[in-house]
Amino acid sequence: xxxxIPIIITFIVGTVLILSVFFPPFxxxxxxxxxxxxxxxxxxxxxxxxxxIRIHGDKIFKRRKDWGxxxxxxxxxxxxxxxxxxxLWNPGGIAADVAATGSLFQLMYDWIFNPLGATMYALLAFxxxxxxxxxxxxxxxxxxxxxxxxxxxxxxxxxxxxxxTGWIPESFSILQIPNMAIWIMTSPNLAGQRAxxxxxALGVVSMSLRLILGVERTYLGVDNE
Amino acid sequence: xxxxxxxxxxxxxxxxxIILVLNTFPVAAQDIVSADTGTVFIPAPPTGVxxxxxxxxxxxxxxxxWTLSADDNERGQVSxxxxxxxxxxxxxxxxxxxxxxxxxSYTDKDVESGTTYRYLVEAIHxxxxxxxxxxxxxxxxxxxxxxxxxxxxxxxxLIGGAVIYFISHAKRGKKLFVRKIAGLEAVDEAIGRAxxxxxxxxxxxxxxDMDDVQTIAGITLLSRVAKVVADYDIKINMxxxxxxxxxxxxxxxxxxxIGAGRPDAYSDDMVRYxxxxxxxxxxxxxxxxxxxxxxxxxxxGAFFAESLILxxxxxxxxxxxxxxxxxxxxxxxxxxxxDYTLIGEELFAASAYxxxxxxxxxxxxGQDVGKFIAMIAIAVGVxxxxxxxxxxxxxxxxxxxxMHRLFTIRN
Amino acid sequence: MNxxxxxxxxxVIGLGLLWLLIRSLKGKEVERRVIFLFIGLSVSVPLLFNIxxxxxxxxxxxxxxxxxxxxxxxxxxxxxxxxxxxxxPEVEPMSDIILRHCMIKNHRVYxxxxxxxxxxxxxxxxxxxxxxxxxxxxxGLDYVNIGYKAxxxxxxxxxxxxxxxxxxxDVDGVDLDSLPIFDGIKxxxxxxxxxxxxxxxxxxKEWVLFAxxxxxxxxxxxxxxxxxxxxxxxxxxxxxxLLGGIKGAAEYESALMKKYPELTDxxxxxxxxxxxxxxxxxxxxxxxxxxxxxxxxxxxxxxP
Numbered sequence: 001x002x003x004x005i006p007i008i009i010t011f012i013v014g015t016v017l018i019l020s021v022f023f024p025p026f027x028x029x030x031x032x033x034x035x036x037x038x039x040x041x042x043x044x045x046x047x048x049x050x051x052x053i054r055i056h057g058d059k060i061f062k063r064r065k066d067w068g069x070x071x072x073x074x075x076x077x078x079x080x081x082x083x084x085x086x087x088l089w090n091p092g093g094i095a096a097d098v099a100a101t102g103s104l105f106q107l108m109y110d111w112i113f114n115p116l117g118a119t120m121y122a123l124l125a126f127x128x129x130x131x132x133x134x135x136x137x138x139x140x141x142x143x144x145x146x147x148x149x150x151x152x153x154x155x156x157x158x159x160x161x162x163x164x165t166g167w168i169p170e171s172f173s174i175l176q177i178p179n180m181a182i183w184i185m186t187s188p189n190l191a192g193q194r195a196x197x198x199x200x201a202l203g204v205v206s207m208s209l210r211l212i213l214g215v216e217r218t219y220l221g222v223d224n225e
Numbered sequence: 226x227x228x229x230x231x232x233x234x235x236x237x238x239x240x241x242x243i244i245l246v247l248n249t250f251p252v253a254a255q256d257i258v259s260a261d262t263g264t265v266f267i268p269a270p271p272t273g274v275x276x277x278x279x280x281x282x283x284x285x286x287x288x289x290x291w292t293l294s295a296d297d298n299e300r301g302q303v304s305x306x307x308x309x310x311x312x313x314x315x316x317x318x319x320x321x322x323x324x325x326x327x328x329x330s331y332t333d334k335d336v337e338s339g340t341t342y343r344y345l346v347e348a349i350h351x352x353x354x355x356x357x358x359x360x361x362x363x364x365x366x367x368x369x370x371x372x373x374x375x376x377x378x379x380x381x382x383l384i385g386g387a388v389i390y391f392i393s394h395a396k397r398g399k400k401l402f403v404r405k406i407a408g409l410e411a412v413d414e415a416i417g418r419a420x421x422x423x424x425x426x427x428x429x430x431x432x433x434d435m436d437d438v439q440t441i442a443g444i445t446l447l448s449r450v451a452k453v454v455a456d457y458d459i460k461i462n463m464x465x466x467x468x469x470x471x472x473x474x475x476x477x478x479x480x481x482x483i484g485a486g487r488p489d490a491y492s493d494d495m496v497r498y499x500x501x502x503x504x505x506x507x508x509x510x511x512x513x514x515x516x517x518x519x520x521x522x523x524x525x526g527a528f529f530a531e532s533l534i535l536x537x538x539x540x541x542x543x544x545x546x547x548x549x550x551x552x553x554x555x556x557x558x559x560x561x562x563x564d565y566t567l568i569g570e571e572l573f574a575a576s577a578y579x580x581x582x583x584x585x586x587x588x589x590x591g592q593d594v595g596k597f598i599a600m601i602a603i604a605v606g607v608x609x610x611x612x613x614x615x616x617x618x619x620x621x622x623x624x625x626x627x628m629h630r631l632f633t634i635r636n
Numbered sequence: 637m638n639x640x641x642x643x644x645x646x647x648v649i650g651l652g653l654l655w656l657l658i659r660s661l662k663g664k665e666v667e668r669r670v671i672f673l674f675i676g677l678s679v680s681v682p683l684l685f686n687i688x689x690x691x692x693x694x695x696x697x698x699x700x701x702x703x704x705x706x707x708x709x710x711x712x713x714x715x716x717x718x719x720x721x722x723x724x725p726e727v728e729p730m731s732d733i734i735l736r737h738c739m740i741k742n743h744r745v746y747x748x749x750x751x752x753x754x755x756x757x758x759x760x761x762x763x764x765x766x767x768x769x770x771x772x773x774x775x776g777l778d779y780v781n782i783g784y785k786a787x788x789x790x791x792x793x794x795x796x797x798x799x800x801x802x803x804x805x806d807v808d809g810v811d812l813d814s815l816p817i818f819d820g821i822k823x824x825x826x827x828x829x830x831x832x833x834x835x836x837x838x839x840x841k842e843w844v845l846f847a848x849x850x851x852x853x854x855x856x857x858x859x860x861x862x863x864x865x866x867x868x869x870x871x872x873x874x875x876x877x878l879l880g881g882i883k884g885a886a887e888y889e890s891a892l893m894k895k896y897p898e899l900t901d902x903x904x905x906x907x908x909x910x911x912x913x914x915x916x917x918x919x920x921x922x923x924x925x926x927x928x929x930x931x932x933x934x935x936x937x938x939x940p
Binding site: 030031034035037038041042095097099101106109110113114115117118120121122125126128129130132133134136137138139147150151154155157158159160162178182185186189190193194197 | 666668671672674675676679689690691692694696720721722723724725726755756759760763786787790793794807808809861864865866868869881883910913914916917918919920921923924926927928931
Binding site: 285322323332334335433502503504527529530541553554634 | 668720722723797820822823825835836837849850860862863865866
């Protein structure tokens, strides 16, 4: 029974959500199920937060290796939580918007959260360079074509592409690097992307039907037999 | 009969001219705006007001249309239209909406199904409004079937039907050909490497929640990986970005350890919640990778900008990396930086592929029917559109139009 | 200053790359940290010396500009901030310039977000753009910020039929029904234009699938460069135009400055950031060449 109930719920919810697309009377039920998931996900925050506090608290308490970093994690968690819940330094008081200008929450967001997130994202610039250096080797014909396309795109995404090929007359404008870059992105690249997206959509249909019909049950931790 | 007129000849002539002008240029059957008299120009009312139930909805919309006032022109005598509605709780006409001049339709979305409504439209002018006749009654209705999506329904039936058919008719023992997927063939080898080196395995199920089918695909693969991990007694480390994924993954790994007869070896700490925030999560995972140096890294699920950061960090520690995602924007990064990549549908096929179970493999065959339909439709559509565009021809124009309508969603 | 900076940076980086090129002819690979150093230099030097280049709007960006420019004053434009602080350096110039353009054209702007971080970012945009540059605009009449609601595409599923089922108030707690800007507005279908800025989930694709396409509402987008190829299939039918990456923002800024030459003091973060992007792209191309040379010459060395 413990295994049957989730499968029955999956079947009912999955079927209703499919029907809600084609049969208007089911639309409201479909919207309601979407809201139910959000409510469940919000309650699950408590589980995740509790797990975070337990693991790092344990590390601090037992003075394990690198326990100092766990202390930073726990402090950051509680200070941000307090700043948001208690509206610390908030000019409008406890009833004001949590992100009001001048509040501790907004200050931490602007001066700690934002720069840290932007720093992590900036790592991509370095990693793209090292990945390109390693991956774009002309080992065979296909790799060489990929290499040439990469060069065209790299030049086309900067004003340099226009400076280098801007002299080409309008009748041959497709040979101008920015136009070639756009053509590569909107023709062969797009064709490949669309083929992958069609395959993905079919894969989603197949996987979803296996889940709804209870054929695929490994996510419950059981065999499918 | 008339007294002798004292009017001079020129004044009489002027009077006659004025009378003639007034008769030659009759004003419309309205008064002229006059600062002296205070009369107001009243435009002609809108006519032909019709109210129709909007098709294929839950009875929440009525479409009202009318013929514009004859005086709705560039002189600005009509500045707009008020749409009024009577029905429901009150038989009085109440405002439903307003549109600008020149517009002859309006959709009323503030109605309830099963209630009778009537509409009238007022032309707005400088002095007020002039109403039209009342429309016939309309009852917005709930339609049971959205016939606008009939084409989508047929396509869904074909593809879904094929998948269900092949699942139900899969016969045990009948070998179904499935092409080799290098990434999946390498799973055992990758886990074996971790065993030899005595280092842990890192499993990342993406950063989306359990409502994303890619995450579920990742968790189904986790089940297979966890079975091998339990058998070989290797450490598995699974930092996650969603609390629901944490609870699901724990269940999955616990069952794998119970199935392997080693329930005592399981620990809840194998699966840890980090944070929902994308880059906070990847920073933590990078730290785990650099400190614990896993021998094998699995990235199976939905990823975004963090994909390259994870893959490059894994590369720097010398781990063998198997990635799989249905996010087309991230596939190039995984292909460039990882040893094996499951591209799009291969991620969804992975569970069926590894299980080798007939019903699961049957669903892959159903997928192929969908691909076949897509290929035929693309070929027919491209030929029809190309020939129609280049050379015309009634047949190809009609065929192109049919293909366009067949694959367009209307609502 | 511009030319001096260009010359200095070209010399420093050029000489370094030349040295690496000579090493590659001997079959030697380049260490990762050296690559990181050169990328760091190629990004910071143009910013320090304020190196910029002129831009011309491509048709896909031009379409967004022309749409906002052609809408009559008072049109209703909804801008959704669907990104976080990590993506802000790349996409914030887009949301800023589009918001600024809407304010110049006296459109009524509705700000919201499908990301939790979007609420703070939209509030920042209100302070930075509307209150600072257009102080005559009135909150609740010319613009409103209704903020974030959890639910991803579920939010769109609801507000495509009724805003008030999801949003009862704006971010300041004021009832939507008491705001003049919401008179006669029931749902997304009452908007003249939707704009989604961001590159992740939920993002432009969800706006296409759950709002623009079913509701037949014009949609424009702004996204990170890496997400743009994924969205090209939707152009031009489901999305009327797309600003892809910082180049898209730079092109839009350039188009706005050409149309309104009086905006000489307007911040141009997009155009400014194209300097580092250009130099970084050149350095990456140089490293690809160096990598291929190392590969070939190392291979030759191994042959008997």
